[in-house]
Amino acid sequence: MTTFRLILKEMLQRKLNFLLSLLAVVIAAALFVSFFTAGEASKNETIRLMRDIGFNLRIIPEKTNMEKFWQRGYSEYTMPESYVNELASYEGISYAHITAILQKKVIWRDREIFLTGIAPELSPPGKKKTPMIFSIERGNAYIGFEIAQSLGLGKGDIIEIFGKTFTVAHSLSESGSKDDIRIYAHLYDVQGLLKIENRINEIKALQCLCIEYNTHTNSLSMLREQLAKILPDAKVILIQNIASARENQRIMAERYFGFIIPFIVIVCMSWIGILAMLNVRERRQEIGIMQALGYSSSKIGALFLGKAVLIGLIGAVVGFGIGTGLALKFGPAIFKVTANMITPQIKLLYWAVIVSPAVCALSVFIPSMIAVSQDPAITLREE
Amino acid sequence: MIMIRLENASKTYQTRHGQVRALDRVSLHINEGEFVVVRGPSGSGKTTLLLSIGGMLRPSEGQVLIKNSDIYAMSKKQRARFRAENIGFVFQLFHLVPYLNIIENVLLPVGVGRSQYGQLDAKKLVDRLKLMERMFHKPAELSAGEKQRTAIARAMLKNPKIILADEPTGNLDPENSEEIIGHLAEFHSIGGTVIVVTHGKAVDQYADRVVYLKKGHIDEP
Numbered sequence: 001m002t003t004f005r006l007i008l009k010e011m012l013q014r015k016l017n018f019l020l021s022l023l024a025v026v027i028a029a030a031l032f033v034s035f036f037t038a039g040e041a042s043k044n045e046t047i048r049l050m051r052d053i054g055f056n057l058r059i060i061p062e063k064t065n066m067e068k069f070w071q072r073g074y075s076e077y078t079m080p081e082s083y084v085n086e087l088a089s090y091e092g093i094s095y096a097h098i099t100a101i102l103q104k105k106v107i108w109r110d111r112e113i114f115l116t117g118i119a120p121e122l123s124p125p126g127k128k129k130t131p132m133i134f135s136i137e138r139g140n141a142y143i144g145f146e147i148a149q150s151l152g153l154g155k156g157d158i159i160e161i162f163g164k165t166f167t168v169a170h171s172l173s174e175s176g177s178k179d180d181i182r183i184y185a186h187l188y189d190v191q192g193l194l195k196i197e198n199r200i201n202e203i204k205a206l207q208c209l210c211i212e213y214n215t216h217t218n219s220l221s222m223l224r225e226q227l228a229k230i231l232p233d234a235k236v237i238l239i240q241n242i243a244s245a246r247e248n249q250r251i252m253a254e255r256y257f258g259f260i261i262p263f264i265v266i267v268c269m270s271w272i273g274i275l276a277m278l279n280v281r282e283r284r285q286e287i288g289i290m291q292a293l294g295y296s297s298s299k300i301g302a303l304f305l306g307k308a309v310l311i312g313l314i315g316a317v318v319g320f321g322i323g324t325g326l327a328l329k330f331g332p333a334i335f336k337v338t339a340n341m342i343t344p345q346i347k348l349l350y351w352a353v354i355v356s357p358a359v360c361a362l363s364v365f366i367p368s369m370i371a372v373s374q375d376p377a378i379t380l381r382e383e
Numbered sequence: 384m385i386m387i388r389l390e391n392a393s394k395t396y397q398t399r400h401g402q403v404r405a406l407d408r409v410s411l412h413i414n415e416g417e418f419v420v421v422r423g424p425s426g427s428g429k430t431t432l433l434l435s436i437g438g439m440l441r442p443s444e445g446q447v448l449i450k451n452s453d454i455y456a457m458s459k460k461q462r463a464r465f466r467a468e469n470i471g472f473v474f475q476l477f478h479l480v481p482y483l484n485i486i487e488n489v490l491l492p493v494g495v496g497r498s499q500y501g502q503l504d505a506k507k508l509v510d511r512l513k514l515m516e517r518m519f520h521k522p523a524e525l526s527a528g529e530k531q532r533t534a535i536a537r538a539m540l541k542n543p544k545i546i547l548a549d550e551p552t553g554n555l556d557p558e559n560s561e562e563i564i565g566h567l568a569e570f571h572s573i574g575g576t577v578i579v580v581t582h583g584k585a586v587d588q589y590a591d592r593v594v595y596l597k598k599g600h601i602d603e604p
Contacts, residue, residue, distance in 0.1 A: 001483075001487060001490055001491060001493060001494045002494070003494070006483075006494070009482045009483060009487070010482050012482065013481060013482030014482070285476075285478055286478075286480050286481070288478065289472075289474075289478040289479075289480070289491075290480075290491070291439070291463070292437065292439060292466070292472045292478075293466075293467060293472070293491060293492045293537075294463045294464060294465075294466045294467025294468070294492065295463065295467075295494065296459075296460050296463050296464075297459065297460075299494070376439050377431075377434045377439045377440040380434070380439075380474060380478065380549075
């Protein structure tokens with residue numbers, strides 16, 4: 001009689017033990033498969049959602065010294081103003097908002113301020129959007145909180161900057177940043193004040209995306225490649241807080257799976273181990289007679305380990321079916337955008353049929369060792 | 384020719400109440416083809432003696448030689464193989480595997496190593512022991528006599544040199560007891576060596592020798 005046949009016969013005899021062990025494996029495998037099947041959709045959904053949010057970019061002149069850029073907060077070089085129109089009209093990317101900026105630190109009324117010229121925002125053709133950055137009419141100025149406070153300026157006041165008169169259209173609230181010592185005006189007005197006609201030193205592009213999306217390539221890299229084609233003298237900086245949020249979300253999702261999966265596996269391993277221990281106790285005399293008949297320890301151990309492997313295999317296949325079914329049934333309701341991406345993940349079946357029997361064998365290792373090391377002389381004398 | 388030789392074999396068990404000396408320097412020679420009955424009161428060491436001869440209970444002291452081989456000098460694996468090839472066991476509680484039917488239980492020893500014995504030999508034995516009609520029944524569906532006949536068939540399948548029987552009739556009525564002893568006698572008649580541990584005297588008529596054990600000592604009458 002082969003070991004396999006003995007295992008099958010025993011499983012059919014002790015159906016409850018077999019079914020309870022199988023249940024543990026099926027639960028673990030089904031949860032594993034459903035988590036990862038839905039998890040894959042979740043990952044895709046995150047990519048899609050993030051992609052749809054787009055990148056917030058700062059486009060600055062190529063020659064910019066980045067150390068100085070971060071120290072000053074702007075580039076000491078300029079680039080053609082026409083870049084903003086080239087970017088806005090380029091069909092290879094989509095965007096929500098684009099604006100051209102020229103800014104410089106200047107001395108005004110015995111204090112250092114950032115004089116910032118902002119062009120009216122450009123929106124995609126046919127999509128009139130609410131400006132993300134305020135729009136300033138020519139001859140008007142927006143005054144940062146600190147400047148307004150220290151100089152007692154308010155809405156309607158007239159100020160003179162480098163010989164040109166401006167009306168204070170708005171006194172900005174406290175921002176806690178360099179914006180509190182900033183005066184905003186129309187781009188053309190600032191270009192005139194700084195005598196830098198038709199030049200800008202930054203383009204802000206919000207929610208900027210490539211039209212063609214390739215899932216196998218980093219979308220930011222793709223965007224940079226696209227922009228390099230039309231703006232050869234510019235470089236692209238990602239506004240970091242978006243990137244950090246994205247990274248944090250990915251790490252959080254990984255930690256969540258990292259916590260939940262081992263927890264489930266440990267619970268199920270303990271469950272299988274306890275059932276195997278009960279099975280060994282129940283089969284003490286059977287093991288004893290097998291030892292008396294000359295069965296070696298390895299052969300007896302193989303009966304328990306083989307049973308565990310078989311349960312693991314059956315459980316993996318059944319668990320894969322149930323887990324995939326659960327993901328297909330409930331996943332689309334959770335991940336609406338990527339619902340059609342929730343498909344059976346055959347690679348999970350391969351993983352399940354490898355990992356599940358191995359984990360089951362590991363679970364019954366101690367009970368198996370107890371079985372093979374028990375003294376037949378004691379068990380065969382028991383009544 | 385001496386088949387089994389015990390030389391000053393002792394076995395001491397450690398219990399919660401202290402040490403128990405189940406066998407105390409027992410020396411015993413059993414010839415090939417001999418039918419020996421071991422008798423003695425409960426706790427006299429009969430089963431310990433039988434399991435020691437069967438290679439399942441290592442003596443604390445002394446030697447057990449079968450066919451001049453010291454079986455406890457062998458590795459566990461070698462001893463298991465030796466046991467499978469040379470010794471058949473019959474127990475009072477039958478110890479049949481509950482999920483196997485009669486023919487599968489009889490074939491159980493075939494699972495050890497390469498065996499020349501198979502289904503046909505098992506069927507012959509089952510027929511000889513009048514179990515043919517019950518061949519596909521599981522132990523739970525059998526009477527005590529049928530269970531013990533199955534155990535005897537299992538012990539005989541690989542044509543062992545020795546059968547060790549521990550109270551083989553302890554759970555049987557007189558009719559079944561006589562039948563079981565008859566099968567053991569039949570094995571003996573074809574040259575097999577039989578050692579039967581029993582309280583009953585029915586078996587004495589077939590015995591070449593009766594050995595009495597008392598407090599772990601052989602007490603020759």
